[in-house]
Amino acid sequence: MKKKVVTIKTDIKDAINKYLTFTKQLNKLRPKEIDLLSEMTYLFIKEKNNFKREEDLWKKVFDYDSKIIYKENLNIEDYTLQSLLSSLRKKKVIENNTIRSVYIPDLSDNEFLLVFKFILNEE
Secondary structure, three states, rough: OOOOOOOOOHHHHHHHHHHHHOOOOHHHHHHHHHHHHHHHHHHHHHHHHHHHHHHHHHHHHHHHHHHHHHHHHOOOOOOHHHHHHHHHHOOOOOEOOOEEEHHHHOOOOOOOOOOOOOOOOOO
């Protein structure tokens, strides 16, 4: 099987954003939703080792102070943030104040591989 490999050197926050952008046709997220989800996922990954219980970590991701950071980093107003969060909930990206795991890349080895496998039908 022939392969095309593209190596991208980047930081964690940008890797999350690229992952969500590359899978945009599958996840149907708009650019601003991707930006917010990237910020939230970055905080989740960055703080993961500081919490014993995952539910406490999710409280941190969704707390008031974190939302202030998201607004500052994205240069958006509160009503825009609330609208984006509502949209992510309607799209089932956020459920019970957690981000569904399919939207969180596994960056535990300081790299991850995203593979698209196309199986072509004969014409």
